[in-house]
Amino acid sequence: xxxxxxxxxxxxxxxxxxxxxxxxxxxxIERIGTDGDMEAAALKYKEMDGTVDAFGxxxxxxxxxxxxxxxPLYSVQPMVRYVKKTPLLDGGGLKxxxxxxxAGFLEERIKKYLDDHGRKVLVTVGVDRWGLSKCFAEAxxxxxxxxxxxxxxxPIPIRKLSQLKLVAALMLPIAFRLPxxxxxxxxxxxxxxxxxxxxxxxxxxxxxGDCHYIKRFMPDNLGGKVIVTNTTTPEDVEAFRxxxxxxxxxxxxxxxxxxxxxxxxxxxxxxxxxxxxPLTWPEYDELxxxxxxxxxxxxxx
Numbered sequence: 001x002x003x004x005x006x007x008x009x010x011x012x013x014x015x016x017x018x019x020x021x022x023x024x025x026x027x028x029i030e031r032i033g034t035d036g037d038m039e040a041a042a043l044k045y046k047e048m049d050g051t052v053d054a055f056g057x058x059x060x061x062x063x064x065x066x067x068x069x070x071x072p073l074y075s076v077q078p079m080v081r082y083v084k085k086t087p088l089l090d091g092g093g094l095k096x097x098x099x100x101x102x103a104g105f106l107e108e109r110i111k112k113y114l115d116d117h118g119r120k121v122l123v124t125v126g127v128d129r130w131g132l133s134k135c136f137a138e139a140x141x142x143x144x145x146x147x148x149x150x151x152x153x154x155p156i157p158i159r160k161l162s163q164l165k166l167v168a169a170l171m172l173p174i175a176f177r178l179p180x181x182x183x184x185x186x187x188x189x190x191x192x193x194x195x196x197x198x199x200x201x202x203x204x205x206x207x208x209g210d211c212h213y214i215k216r217f218m219p220d221n222l223g224g225k226v227i228v229t230n231t232t233t234p235e236d237v238e239a240f241r242x243x244x245x246x247x248x249x250x251x252x253x254x255x256x257x258x259x260x261x262x263x264x265x266x267x268x269x270x271x272x273x274x275x276x277x278p279l280t281w282p283e284y285d286e287l288x289x290x291x292x293x294x295x296x297x298x299x300x301x
Contacts, residue, residue, distance in 0.1 A: 002027040004267035006260070007044050008058025009034055009079070009180075010212075014233055018255050022272045023290060029260065029268050031058060036181065038079045046082035053271035055083065056263035057090040060180060064127050064172065065092055067165050071127075071172040075180040087270050087277055091262030097284045098262070098293065099251045100131035102208065102228050103139035105295045110226070110247060117205045117224065118142075124150045124209030126158070127168045132208055132228070132251075137161040144204065149197050150213050151175070151183050157200060195219045211236060218243065228295075231261040241300040248298045 002025055008014075012033035019028050034040040045055065057080065063072040080088055106114060119141040126133035126145035137143055137160075145164045148154040152175065158164050175183060196217040201207060207214055208228035215236065223244035230252040240248055252265045269287050270279060279287070 002268075002271040003052040004029050004054045004056065004264065004271040005048060005052045006031045006056030006058040006264040006267060007034070007041050007048075008032065008056075008060075008261075009036055009038055009041050010059035011035055014231075016233075016260070020255055020268070022268060023287075025272050027268050027271055029255070029264060031056075031260065031264060033058070038076075038180070042079045042082055045080060048086070049083050050085035052086055053276075054087045054089060054267035056261065056267040057088060058261060058263055060090070061092070061128065062088075062090040063092075063176070064130070064168070065096060066127050066130050066168040066172070069169075071168065071176055073176045073180070075176070075178065087267075089263055089266040089270060089278055091264075091266050093279060093281055093284045094252070094262040094266050095129050096131040097281050098131075098265075098288055098295075099129055100135040102132055102249065102251055102295055103135040103141065105297075106206070106226070106228070106249065107139065109297050113226075113246070114205065119206075120144075120204050121206040121208055122146060122200050122204035124207070124213035126161075126164045126209075127172060129209060133164060134161060136206070136208065141206070144200055146197065146200065146209075146213075147171075149200070150217065192216070193218065201225070215239065223301075237298070237300070245300050248300055249295050250298075251295045253293055254296055 004027060008031055010033045012035050015031055015033050017030040060076045061073055062076055063070055121136045121141045122144045123133050124146045126147055145158040147158060148156045158167060193215055198219045201219055206226045206228060211229040211231050214229055221244055224246045226247045227240055227245050228249045230250050232250055252260055
């Protein structure tokens with residue numbers, strides 16, 4: 001059996017292990033959280049390096065790809081310093097292959113709903129999910145990218161993809177040198193919700209992006225909204241249901257009651273491939289097509 005392990009600096013309450021069959025190959029998929037402790041994660045990587053087929057980097061990214069340009073996230077590099085043998089995946093490949101199908105998927109499945117309610121999307125942090133950001137812009141949506149608001153607490157919405165690209169070029173070389181916990185919730189902070197930026201949630205028909213960012217600032221009432229995200233637990237789904245969310249779309253498949261992060265699924269695909277290295281984007285696309293993977297739609301209310 002192949003083994004893919006995501007070591008996450010997120011909450012250990014979200015830990016999960018399932019066995020799945022992909023392309024006829026059994027794969028053990030496991031998430032291990034360290035509750036915000038990067039050094040504990042580093043030591044877990046060290047302990048398991050060379051003993052599993054692929055690692056996922058959970059709760060963090062190694063960097064961001066914006067319009068083909070790579071921006072390294074410097075504060076995360078020490079966490080993976082001991083990894084010498086096992087391929088290391090942070091989900092960037094799937095964020096630019098699987099996630100860029102989201103707008104087309106919505107058009108296929110809930111076109112009438114979008115016709116009635118408008119094609120307006122709030123992407124919580126667009127630079128982290130360029131494929132998602134780009135697909136909505138290219139599909140003709142009115143867009144707001146919340147990078148400055150959700151990531152840096154600067155009350156300025158970004159309304160165009162060209163503006164997002166400019167902000168990335170100007171801000172990421174600086175922001176990505178900040179301590180990671182300053183720009184992304186880790187550990188117990190992932191469980192806390194402080195409603196903010198409510199008028200942008202209200203404005204949007206579709207709210208897309210990282211699940212932690214969406215939950216962290218969401219208002220009590222999300223009646224009629226469409227959420228596009230991943231890494232959802234049953235508790236997340238119930239929270240969205242109680243808030244009145246109409247549709248939940250997870251860009252990664254639901255397995256045993258939850259959807260795993262792109263890093264976890266990417267690690268599973270690398271494990272199955274047997275190539276012992278990160279795959280190219282065309283290779284990910286080929287595997288995704290063979291598996292028939294696409295976003296999944298749940299009607300919550």
